[in-house]
Amino acid sequence: MRVLVLFDLPVTTVAQRREYTRFRKYLLKSGFVMQQESVYSKLALNTTVAQRIAENVRRNKPDEGLVQMLTITEKQYSRMEFLVGETKSDVLQSDERMIIL
DSSP states (O other), X not given: OEEEEEEEOOOSSHHHHHHHXXXXXXXXXXXXXXXXXXXXXXXXXXXXXXXXXXXHHHHHOOSSSEEEEEEEOHHXXXXXXXXXXXXXXXXXXXXXXXXXX
């Protein structure tokens, strides 16, 4: 599963810019990957983990602005169509795991 966080935060005052930076740093520290300027995604192994991720984002959301979350399956995510541009391959975005015995 994937948890997508989409946000549009005001940055007109110094306090709002600080809050924007704090929220963005929280997302990055929590393992979210930037898809676009204000679109971040994180891989979740199951629904329980996705719910925990969503709850943590709710706890760390800013007071102002628009923050939206969407949880989708990996199959839905893989059907994303790139109309312009291309995906970055330097970040591994997979739920596959390698086990060395």
